[in-house]
Amino acid sequence: MAILIEVRFHGRGGQGVVTAADILAVAGFKEGYWTLSFPMFGAEKRGTPVVSYLRLSDRPIVERDEIYNPNYVVVLDPTVIGPVRVEAGIKQNGMIIANYPKPAEELRKEHFSSLNGSIKVLTLNATKMAMEILGRPITNTAMVGAFAGATKLIKLSTLKETVFEWFEKKGEELANKNVELVEKAYKEMEGKV
Amino acid sequence: MVRKVVRGFYAVAYAVKLCRPSVICAYPITPQTEIVENLAAMYANGELENCQYITAESEFGAASILVGASATGARTFTATCSQGLILMSEVLWNAAGMRLPIVMVIANRSLSAPLSIWNDHQDSMAMRDACIIQVYVENNQEAHDMIPQAYKIAENKEVMLPFMVCMDGYKLTHAYEPVDLLEQGMVDSFLPPYNPPIKLTTKDPLTFGCYAPPHCYMEFRVVMQRAMMRAKKVMEEVFKEWAELTGRNWGGLIATDYMDDAETAVVAMGSVVGLVREVVEEMRKDGKKVGLVKIRSFRPFPTEELRKVMKDVENIVVFERAVSFGHEGPVAIDLKSALFGHCNAKVYSFAVGLGGRDIPRDLIRKCINNAIEGKVDEGFHFEGVKEFEEVII
Amino acid sequence: MKITLGAVSKPYSALKMKTGDWGTHWPKVDEELCTGCGTCEMFCPDMCIEVVKVGEEEVNGKIKEIKKAKVNYDYCKGCGLCAEVCPTNAIKMELKDIYKV
Numbered sequence: 001m002a003i004l005i006e007v008r009f010h011g012r013g014g015q016g017v018v019t020a021a022d023i024l025a026v027a028g029f030k031e032g033y034w035t036l037s038f039p040m041f042g043a044e045k046r047g048t049p050v051v052s053y054l055r056l057s058d059r060p061i062v063e064r065d066e067i068y069n070p071n072y073v074v075v076l077d078p079t080v081i082g083p084v085r086v087e088a089g090i091k092q093n094g095m096i097i098a099n100y101p102k103p104a105e106e107l108r109k110e111h112f113s114s115l116n117g118s119i120k121v122l123t124l125n126a127t128k129m130a131m132e133i134l135g136r137p138i139t140n141t142a143m144v145g146a147f148a149g150a151t152k153l154i155k156l157s158t159l160k161e162t163v164f165e166w167f168e169k170k171g172e173e174l175a176n177k178n179v180e181l182v183e184k185a186y187k188e189m190e191g192k193v
Numbered sequence: 194m195v196r197k198v199v200r201g202f203y204a205v206a207y208a209v210k211l212c213r214p215s216v217i218c219a220y221p222i223t224p225q226t227e228i229v230e231n232l233a234a235m236y237a238n239g240e241l242e243n244c245q246y247i248t249a250e251s252e253f254g255a256a257s258i259l260v261g262a263s264a265t266g267a268r269t270f271t272a273t274c275s276q277g278l279i280l281m282s283e284v285l286w287n288a289a290g291m292r293l294p295i296v297m298v299i300a301n302r303s304l305s306a307p308l309s310i311w312n313d314h315q316d317s318m319a320m321r322d323a324c325i326i327q328v329y330v331e332n333n334q335e336a337h338d339m340i341p342q343a344y345k346i347a348e349n350k351e352v353m354l355p356f357m358v359c360m361d362g363y364k365l366t367h368a369y370e371p372v373d374l375l376e377q378g379m380v381d382s383f384l385p386p387y388n389p390p391i392k393l394t395t396k397d398p399l400t401f402g403c404y405a406p407p408h409c410y411m412e413f414r415v416v417m418q419r420a421m422m423r424a425k426k427v428m429e430e431v432f433k434e435w436a437e438l439t440g441r442n443w444g445g446l447i448a449t450d451y452m453d454d455a456e457t458a459v460v461a462m463g464s465v466v467g468l469v470r471e472v473v474e475e476m477r478k479d480g481k482k483v484g485l486v487k488i489r490s491f492r493p494f495p496t497e498e499l500r501k502v503m504k505d506v507e508n509i510v511v512f513e514r515a516v517s518f519g520h521e522g523p524v525a526i527d528l529k530s531a532l533f534g535h536c537n538a539k540v541y542s543f544a545v546g547l548g549g550r551d552i553p554r555d556l557i558r559k560c561i562n563n564a565i566e567g568k569v570d571e572g573f574h575f576e577g578v579k580e581f582e583e584v585i586i
Numbered sequence: 587m588k589i590t591l592g593a594v595s596k597p598y599s600a601l602k603m604k605t606g607d608w609g610t611h612w613p614k615v616d617e618e619l620c621t622g623c624g625t626c627e628m629f630c631p632d633m634c635i636e637v638v639k640v641g642e643e644e645v646n647g648k649i650k651e652i653k654k655a656k657v658n659y660d661y662c663k664g665c666g667l668c669a670e671v672c673p674t675n676a677i678k679m680e681l682k683d684i685y686k687v
Contacts, residue, residue, distance in 0.1 A: 012608060018367075022200075025369040029198040038368040041310070048608065060371075062332075062467025064364050066551045078684055079607050101685055127610060127685040137610040137685070307593035581587040586594050 005153065006067045007054040009143075010086045011076030011099075016140025019166075020076065021052040023144050027154045027162040028056045036061040049084050056153065074147050075099055076126070076139045081111050093118045097150050097189070099126035099139050104192070122150055122192055124185060133181045134174075145182035149189030156186050194373045194439075201333040201365040204372045205272075205298050205358070206231035208340035210241060211380040212296075215267035215387075218247040218258045222277040223310050224362035225300035229272055252277040256284035256295075263293035264401050266392035268344065271295065274362055275302035278316045282323065288355045289324035290417065291401040294347030294387075295355045296340070300362040301463065301514075303548040311549020312362040314463065314514035317491075318523045324417045325355040326424055327492040329462040334372050335443055336360045338435065341375070341384045345431050348387050351423045359491075361464040363549070373441075383438055421493045428490060446495035448487045449502055451477055455484030457508040457565055458538070460524060462488045465512060465545075465552050472557045483561065488524065496531040503536045510564045511542040512557070513573075521573035541569060543576045550577055605632070609664015611679040615655045619676035622653030626668035626677060634662040 007024070011017035018039040025037035033056040040051045053067045069089045075081060075098035087096060096115075100107045100123040108121045115121070126142035141163055148154040160179045167175035199207075206228050209217070217236070219229040236246040245262075249255035252273050259269040273281060278299060288295050299317045303309040317327055326347065330336045339358045347356040360366060393399050405413055429445050436442035450470055452458065461469045466487045476483045486502060488495065503509065509532075513522030520526060525542035532538070541564040546552040556577050563569045613635070624637045634657060641652040655668070655677070669677040 022369045026198045029371055034371060035198060036368060036370045038364065041363065062471055063554070064368070064464050065468060065553045068553065077610075083607070125685075127681075131681070137681075579587055581589045583591070584588045585591050586596065 003056075003058045004061075004063075005056040005072070006070045007056075007072040007074060007147070008067045008070040008086075009052045009054070009074045009076065010080050010084055011050055011139070012080060013048045013050050014138070015050075015076045016138050017050040017076055018052045020074065020140040020144050020147075021054040023140070023159075023162055023166055024054050024056075024147065024154065026166070027144075027148075027159050028054075030158050030162065031154050033057060034060050036064070038064070040066060049080050070094065072097065072147065072151060074143050076143050078127075081107070087112055087115055087119075090115075090119055092116060095120040095122065095150060097122045097124070097143065097146050099124060099143055101125045101128070120193075122146070122189065124189060124192075126185065129181060129184060133177050133184070141178040141181045142185040145185030146189040148182075149186035150193050156183065159186070194376060194379075196371050196373045198369050198371050199333070199374070200227070200367060200369050201336060201360060202227040202300075202367070203231055204333045204337040204374070205340060205360070206235065207374060208337045208380075209270050209296075210235050211375055211377055212270075212341055212344050212384055213242070213268065213381075213386070214244055214270045216245050216247065216259065216262035217241075217270045218249050218255045218262070219271045219273065220249050220252045220255045220277060222252070222274055222302075224302060224312075224366045225272045225274045225277070225298070227366065228298055228300065232270070252280040253284060256281040256288065259295050260284060260288050260291065260293060260401075261393075263288070263295050264291065264393040264399075266387065266389050268348075268387040269293075269295045270297065272298040272300065274300040275304055275310075275316045279304065279319060282320060285320065285325060285355060286323050287402055290413070292353040292417075292420070293355060293401075294344070294353055294389075296343045296347055297355065297357055298336075298340075299357050299359045300366045301359055302362040309548040310362075312364050312464075312514075313547045313549070314359070315516070315547070317357060317359045318515040318517075320357070321492055321523065324421060325357055325492065326352075326421075326428075326490070327357045327359055328490050329359045329488065330365070331464060331466040331487065333360075333365055333368065333370055334441070336365060337372050337375065338439065338441060338443065341380050342431050342435050344387070345384050346424060346428050348389070349424075349427045349431075350390060352420055352427050353389070354417075354420055354424065359463065364464040373439075375439075379438065383434070425490075425493045425495075428493075444487070444489060445498065446488075446490040446493070447498045447502070448489060450474075450485040450487075452484035452486065452502045454482055455506055456482040457510060457561065458484050458486050458503055458506045459510045459512070459561055460486045460488060460528065461512040462491065462524065463514060465514075465557075468552070468554060469512065469557055472554060472561065476558070476561065481565065483565075491524070491527075494527050494531065499528060499531050500535045503532055503538060506536065506538045508564050509538045509540045510561050511540065512552075512560070513542055513544040514546055516544050516547070525573065539564075539571045541571060542573045544573070545576050547575075552577070604660045605663050606660045609662070609682075610685055611664045611666065611681055612659065613657050613662065613664070613666070613668050613677045614680050615657060616676045616678065617654050619674045620654045621674055621676075622655065623673060624653075624655075625671050625673055626655050629667050629671045631665065631667065632661055632663060634658045635668050
């Protein structure tokens with residue numbers, strides 16, 4: 001049976017929702033998966049709710065439709081939870097990994113109380129982490145690290161290498177900061193699973 | 194060859210670079226913009242040798258510049274879509290009549306109004322009668338591979354026509370996926386430098402697309418139709434050569450799966466083909482005799498190929514990504530005219546995914562099942578439409 | 587869903603879409619520092635900051651209006667341009683409460 005892992009990313013324009021899926025497509029490929037990532041743009045403005053998709057498989061990926069039943073949902077911004085039904089269609093034993101300033105139990109109580117118990121909810125204050133390290137509220141690299149730490153689908157070393165390469169052309173300092181952010185989020189999430 | 198995860202627009206821009214174009218000219222329009230942005234960056238970095246990158250004031254200007262450049266014997270490239278392609282159309286009809294092998298990528302996008310930036314095939318379908326070769330690709334590897342083949346076909350002396358590589362906007366252009374990137378040596382061995390039979394120079398002035406009064410206009414049109422028909426053979430040969438060179442066989446003017454004993458043929462074009470193929474495979478496992486026909490070349494239309502594979506089928510299901518308003522979907526229109534008198538199958542055509550509406554697996558399965566089980570009438574239907582009320586304002 | 591003839595829509599429909607939750611930061615105006623010069627008003631891409639009369643004062647025997655910048659938080663997307671252009675640094679971008687622990 002072929003493996004197909006489907007991930008949906010939610011956030012707002014400017015936070016790097018599309019890049020998050022893209023970085024994981026590159027890192028996943030390095031780990032031996034066939035990968036596909038693509039965005040669903042809205043009005044292409046900073047601040048609008050944005051969705052992007054990632055598929056990982058052991059065979060070439062031909063499905064290009066949107067992801068209705070994800071294994072994982074990654075939320076890059078706490079304010080889209082509620083206005084956007086981020087949990088829609090999530091599979092049994094799935095996982096929601098959210099940038100949220102409060103503990104997971106509170107997020108579940110506030111927004112996902114009717115969610116099946118087999119679905120794990122994990123939180124991380126990625127905005128704070130990004131503000132501390134990058135000085136800007138761009139949460140994609142932190143959430144990419146959190147995704148890898150929570151799911152163990154991608155090794156930390158592979159992810160760090162990919163993130164460094166991704167940001168290298170914008171300067172080594174920025175690349176190193178993003179790598180630091182990935183590692184911090186990965187380790188914090190690893191401890192929460 | 195290196196396998197890398199790249200975006201669709203990079204995959205085509207990189208392939209264009211390997212084809213050593215002499216003039217690139219374009220005007221930005223989403224979702225095409227990043228294709229020419231990547232080429233502009235390559236140009237600025239000095240990676241495009243003996244090439245001029247010209248920014249135009251509009252798509253009309255871009256196409257006009259390329260007409261001039263191509264007439265001088267330059268290998269040319271542009272990319273556009275949607276309103277940009279429609280704005281180019283006046284020039285492109287001229288390019289075809291002047292027999293200029295301009296290669297362009299169309300990042301397929303819907304047409305206004307209402308304004309939409311998302312994907313369907315309405316833009317390139319509007320150009321189907323312009324004597325421009327149109328090939329629709331399924332994924333970014335096929336898009337990457339199609340660029341050198343497009344030049345080789347378009348520049349063949351038997352053909353000499355513009356060529357559109359149609360790739361779905363966003364679905365392909367903005368998707369990251371693994372692509373085996375070609376090497377320069379391989380492309381150089383496959384694609385000779387462009388050396389047209391006539392070249393416009395300042396020393397030897399010529400008029401392209403001269404005045405043709407009624408006593409000779411028709412003959413020029415006959416010649417154009419002949420070139421399109423000859424292109425079929427050239428395309429088959431080039432596709433075959435490509436398969437031998439790279440080991441990637443994308444098929445001929447059409448590509449088929451499970452058609453040997455199929456009772457129902459499913460016809461699709463572009464990025465939806467992959468998912469349609471999966472649904473067909475699933476239905477085969479359920480014992481349903483379904484087959485897939487992927488149309489790769491829409492112009493020239495694969496009339497003989499379709500007659501051959503559709504000979505014994507009972508039902509034909511066509512997934513349309515455009516509408517010929519006042520009639521039906523353009524693919525089914527052409528398919529039916531090709532099959533008239535050659536096949537008695539019932540033809541069901543479904544317009545899906547207009548203006549970027551998603552085409553989920555269940556919708557594809559539902560359309561095919563409804564046709565097989567006779568739950569819908571023959572002919573044209575819109576599928577995946579919501580409940581709505583028509584109001585003045 | 588209503589589909590209008592010619593895809594016609596009436597003006598001001600954008601008012602229904604409150605975009606105030608888009609940004610991570612709010613602009614906060616320090617009224618002590620604000621001189622009411624209106625630079626922010628001129629630069630705001632969404633017309634979300636306006637200089638309004640908040641009172642009057644007597645200067646050299648003449649009555650003069652006191653003006654201050656006011657932010658419309660229903661629509662401010664938190665781009666931070668106002669804070670960037672303010673000549674007296676009266677506007678600071680503050681992280682919204684929802685992002686704080």
